[in-house]
Amino acid sequence: MTTNESDPRPLDGIRIIDLSLFVAGPFGTALLADLGAEIIKVEPPGGDPIRHNRVGPQIGNVNAQFHTYNRGKSSVELDLKSPAGKSVLYDLSSAADAIFDNFRPGVMERLELDHTTLAQFNPALVSISLSAFGHRGPWAKRPGYDLIVQALGGGMSITGHPETGPAHIPFHLGDTAGGLYSAIAILAAILQARSTGKGRAYEVSMLDAQISLLGDEITNNLTGDWPNPQHAAGHPGLSPYSAYETADDPIVVAAVGVEKFWLNFLTALELDDLATDPRFSDNSGRCKHRAALDSILQPRLRTQSSAHWLCQFEALDVPAAPVLGVSDAIVTPHAKARGLIATVDAGASDEAHVPVAPLRYVGEGPFTPTKGTPSLGEDSTDTLRRILSYSEAEIAKLRTNGAFGKG
Numbered sequence: 023m024t025t026n027e028s029d030p031r032p033l034d035g036i037r038i039i040d041l042s043l044f045v046a047g048p049f050g051t052a053l054l055a056d057l058g059a060e061i062i063k064v065e066p067p068g069g070d071p072i073r074h075n076r077v078g079p080q081i082g083n084v085n086a087q088f089h090t091y092n093r094g095k096s097s098v099e100l101d102l103k104s105p106a107g108k109s110v111l112y113d114l115s116s117a118a119d120a121i122f123d124n125f126r127p128g129v130m131e132r133l134e135l136d137h138t139t140l141a142q143f144n145p146a147l148v149s150i151s152l153s154a155f156g157h158r159g160p161w162a163k164r165p166g167y168d169l170i171v172q173a174l175g176g177g178m179s180i181t182g183h184p185e186t187g188p189a190h191i192p193f194h195l196g197d198t199a200g201g202l203y204s205a206i207a208i209l210a211a212i213l214q215a216r217s218t219g220k221g222r223a224y225e226v227s228m229l230d231a232q233i234s235l236l237g238d239e240i241t242n243n244l245t246g247d248w249p250n251p252q253h254a255a256g257h258p259g260l261s262p263y264s265a266y267e268t269a270d271d272p273i274v275v276a277a278v279g280v281e282k283f284w285l286n287f288l289t290a291l292e293l294d295d296l297a298t299d300p301r302f303s304d305n306s307g308r309c310k311h312r313a314a315l316d317s318i319l320q321p322r323l324r325t326q327s328s329a330h331w332l333c334q335f336e337a338l339d340v341p342a343a344p345v346l347g348v349s350d351a352i353v354t355p356h357a358k359a360r361g362l363i364a365t366v367d368a369g370a371s372d373e374a375h376v377p378v379a380p381l382r383y384v385g386e387g388p389f390t391p392t393k394g395t396p397s398l399g400e401d402s403t404d405t406l407r408r409i410l411s412y413s414e415a416e417i418a419k420l421r422t423n424g425a426f427g428k429g
Contacts, residue, residue, distance in 0.1 A: 031058025031389055036212060037409075038062070039114055039121040040095065041102075041135075043070045045168070045194050046228060047124035047152050048091035050201030054208065055094035056379035056389045062118075062405060063095040064111065066102065067427025069398040082369035084395070089374035093366045094391035098406075099399030099426050102133050106425035111135065113410050116143040119212050120221075122204065124152040127162050137223035148211035148221040152204045156227035166228060168196035175232025176250075180239065183254045199235055200228035261308035262287065265345065266320060268328040276341040278305055283340055290334040291322050352377075361387045367394025402426060 036059040040051045048063075048070070055061045063070075072088050079086040098114075101107040115121055121140060123130055130136045130151065137149035151157070154166020172178045172190045182189035204226045215221040233240070242248035242259075256264030260278045277287035281304075288294050296302055296318065301311040308315055323331060328344055335342040346354070352363055361378075368374040374395065378388045406412040412420075420426065 029383075033057040033059040033209075036060065036120075037118045038208065039064060039111070039118045041121065041123040041125070042152065043124065044072055044197070045087070045091060046197035046200040047122060047204065048201070049194075049198045050152075050203075050205040050208070051095065051122060052091050052093060053202070053205050053379045056391055057381065058389070058392075061095040062114065062401070063092060063097050063396065064100050064102075064114075065097055065398060067099060069097075069099070073398065081374045082372035082395075084369065086374065089366065089368050089395045090376050093364075093374070093376050093395050094393055095396055096401035096405060097396035097399055098402045100402075101424055101427045102135065104424045106420050106423035107427075108134065110406065110410075110420060110425050112140070112143050114405075115140045115147055117409050118144070118147060119215070120148045120150060120208050122150045122152070122208060124200075124204075126165070127151070127153055127157045137221070141221060144221070146215045146219055146221050148208070148215050149223040150204060150207050150211060150226065151223070152200050152226045152228070154228045156230060157225050161229075168194050168228075171196040171200075171228040171232050175229055176236050176239070177232055180250050180253050182252050184252050188252070195235075196228050196232060199231040200226060203231045203234070259309060261305060261312050261315060262319060264316075266323045268323050268331055269326055271328040272345050273323075273328050273331060274343050274345060275335070284308075286338040287335070287340045290331070290338045290340055291319070293318070293322060361390070364388070364390040366391050369395065369397050399426065 033054055036054075038051060038054065038059055038061050040047065040061050040063045042048055042051065043065075051059075051061045051063075068074075070088065070092070072091075073084050075085040075087065077085075081089055100110055102111060121135075123135075130149075137147075140147055140149060153162075154171055155161040155164055169190055172195060173188075175196070177195070178188045178190050181191060207224045207226050211222060211224050239248075239250055243250050251258055254264070255274070260276075262284075263276050263278045265272050265274045275287065277283040284305075285294075285297055288296050296315075300307070302308050302315055332342055332344060334340075351357065357363075362380070363375050364378045365373050365375055376391070378390055380388070382388050403417055406417055406420075
């Protein structure tokens, strides 16, 4: 079940000019598009570079990744380095709630698209800039990618295994965290502007986002009594809370939080005598004596299949799960019931399957994309007519003057 298409979406009536490219920015605005915001993706001549990335799967002659982060948007192709293209953006900004970019600091000023300039056309407009390192600090002008901010943000040092070294989180955590915080910033900024009648400029840093997500790892570290070791497949402050081998496939067990889970876990393993072992009497002791405990648990778990143990654990209310691959995770009965994947028009009679924003009205389905992935510039003319009431003659003149690039 999906949300009734006739029902209002929470962000209906919000219009955002999206200058962002690649992954970080488009991820954030794709979430807002699912929730009903009108996202006008302004692309440079030739388009967002990930449209044409030929590494990885292609759908509709476009990189599959592009569909993930740009479903539900309109595409307007503009050359912002040309006076004609810039004039169109000024007009679009006058009719928008927000403008969003993920350029390096200083680029919007060079393009004469900074907040001070745009506020002359629309005092209530908010400007949100996402960059790797923010607008202040000695690294502000450095280039930054997902891998770079994961490494500098601290998280990469605790991800991985002591035997193999650090590992980055491969689903673009550096990018998507920046995009997620940007989406929050956009909504907060618009709410403030609607209250005060005056927009402000906000900035979001991907590195800031990474450090923010460390959460209690930072608080614990600053006590001076937490070394932040690599967590492998568990957590140094919880036990048993890890991945374990079985006779076939690995599983994870999280028999922590309340003691009943630990006791039920022991019952499932037929190791009830461990409940009276003073080394394992509470989580603190189990963490202190982790090696000794695992030397008992691991051989026992290897005696039966993952299916056997998971059946036992479910019957006794022990938090446990198989380690699913991506293709399996999205087709579990629960994932299907939640409607987590949507199918969108990908052009050229193709379709793309994309994850949707994980927000919904209680008891209803997800907010699925209202439209597919736009081809480059497919909405340029319609947007200028619909929003700005440009005439055909004005649009033709803009084309002659290079507003849409040389093509």
